[in-house]
Amino acid sequence: MKKDNHLLPNDLTQTGVSRRRFFGQSGSVVATFALGSLNTTTAVAAQPAPTDATTLNQFLKLSRFLTGHQNLDTTLGERLWTAFTQQSAGFSSQMDVLQNLIGQHKLPDVEALDTLIKGQPLHDVMMAVIRGWYLGVTDDSHHARVYAYQNALMYQVPRDGMVIPTYAHNGPDYWTSEPPPVDRLLTF
Structure with a gap:
């Protein structure tokens, strides 16, 4: 049986697989360099010193x-x-x-x-x-x-x-308090 050259939705060609692998690996390399290039002394210096x-x-x-x-x-x-x-x-x-x-x-x-x-x-x-x-x-x-x-x-x-x-109907930080109890169930 001969395979078509056009892609079906669930079918991947060898070129498509290698292209995805290339982008995935290059993304990992870029992320590694980005994270590795952060200078930890700069990050610490950017934070304010604690107030005595x-x-x-x-x-x-x-x-x-x-x-x-x-x-x-x-x-x-x-x-x-x-x-x-x-x-x-x-x-x-x-x-x-x-x-x-x-x-x-x-x-x-x-x-x-x-x-x-x-x-x-x-x-x-x-x-x-x-x-x-x-x-x-x-x-x-x-x-x-x-x-x-x-x-x-x-x-x-x-x-x-x-x-x-506020736009929060129950006031700021309303999600931190317990919700009101359910007295009766809604009927439709």
């Missing part, structure tokens, strides 16, 4: 003063601190200057600090920290990274009377 407890406590203390809220989420604070220090190398020193101004002038609240530094570059730093806690983002760009949504301070004040806006 003293620095984080200073940032949280300043944040409590600036926001007027005493119960701030420590994990969110660490994320915001990391984001601010990645965006600006001088953020740590600017935070220290703000804390020194508060201490030197014995300022009672953020409004007094606002009056003192209005029109200065430190005012922008102060507003960035407040914005970070209230909005959950650290910049105003179109591709801003969100660090807090459900725990953003803008939703904490009216939480007893306002539902956090």
Whole structure:
């Protein structure tokens, strides 16, 4: 029996098999080179260094003063601190200057600090920290990274009377809670 030269849907020619084998092997070689060329020191250096407890406590203390809220989420604070220090190398020193101004002038609240530094570059730093806690983002760009949504301070004040806006009908993270029990089965 003579075999046709054209391919049937379930039939492979020897050329087709070798071509597939070639592409499969070349794909493996490319993946090996791509993974092997990654420099592990670069990958480690790209990750932010962990924040020490003293620095984080200073940032949280300043944040409590600036926001007027005493119960701030420590994990969110660490994320915001990391984001601010990645965006600006001088953020740590600017935070220290703000804390020194508060201490030197014995300022009672953020409004007094606002009056003192209005029109200065430190005012922008102060507003960035407040914005970070209230909005959950650290910049105003179109591709801003969100660090807090459900725990953003803008939703904490009216939480007893306002539902956090979401497309998830049962609220953010609704899938983590147990579903309501089935009282009765649906009838069709």
